[in-house]
Amino acid sequence: MSVAIIAGCLAIGAVASMLGVSRRTLRRWDKAGTMKPSFRTAGNHRRYDRHAVLDAIQHETTEDFRSSRARHDARVRPRAAIYSRASSTRQSLDGELARQHATIAAHCETKGYRVSGVYKDVGSGLNDGRHGLLQLLKDVARGKHDVVVVLYQDRLSRFGLTVIKEFLASWGVGLDIMHPTVVNGTPHAELITDLTAILYSFMGRLYRSRRGRKDGDAGES
Numbered sequence: 001m002s003v004a005i006i007a008g009c010l011a012i013g014a015v016a017s018m019l020g021v022s023r024r025t026l027r028r029w030d031k032a033g034t035m036k037p038s039f040r041t042a043g044n045h046r047r048y049d050r051h052a053v054l055d056a057i058q059h060e061t062t063e064d065f066r067s068s069r070a071r072h073d074a075r076v077r078p079r080a081a082i083y084s085r086a087s088s089t090r091q092s093l094d095g096e097l098a099r100q101h102a103t104i105a106a107h108c109e110t111k112g113y114r115v116s117g118v119y120k121d122v123g124s125g126l127n128d129g130r131h132g133l134l135q136l137l138k139d140v141a142r143g144k145h146d147v148v149v150v151l152y153q154d155r156l157s158r159f160g161l162t163v164i165k166e167f168l169a170s171w172g173v174g175l176d177i178m179h180p181t182v183v184n185g186t187p188h189a190e191l192i193t194d195l196t197a198i199l200y201s202f203m204g205r206l207y208r209s210r211r212g213r214k215d216g217d218a219g220e221s
Helices: 005-007 014-020 023-032 050-059 065-077 089-093 098-111 131-141 159-172 187-219
Strands: 010-012 046-049 079-088 114-121 147-152 174-177
Touching: 005 131, 010 014, 010 050, 014 023, 014 046, 014 050, 014 147, 023 046, 046 050, 079 089, 079 131, 089 098, 089 114, 098 114, 098 174, 114 131, 131 159, 159 174
Parallel strands: 079 114, 079 147, 147 174
Antiparallel strands: 010 046
């Protein structure tokens, strides 16, 4: 066999990488006659003709090959976590969460993302104890997502967005904000919701502080 022919051939690992399939799949195709190697080495290693491999990539010559590529593409598509938030129960009942989810899901399809998680919250963007957001951050740390997608930046957080971005970046996760502006709702309603959350927070702290002083006084003899 000429040196030229040998030089134009590829090992099974290189072919698997080029086709986006596993070596096991190539061995199965060899046995089925779907894609056979040009020859085997003295050590019984498969060698494939480079031009035949390139032709298979260009024309996707078999249904088995197309389905294997599709499964591979599904595996390598970025995994996207969808996060949506409604400021109040009324907004949620009016379908705000459903609208956000539908819009983000369509965006993910357009960008080629594979949805790997859906997270929702009802409450103020100032609330740092949102169950959906906390679960999202936990799953990011567990390596479940590649990108987090939100409709508006204030749906994720009113303040402290930089902190969340830095946390995501530390785990190699991107943040895709479809519209980096405030939500297209009623500004006054959003402001009232946030001010109410602040008021309740300070009232709770004041109550606990006074309660602590009273308990301390009661314990004195």
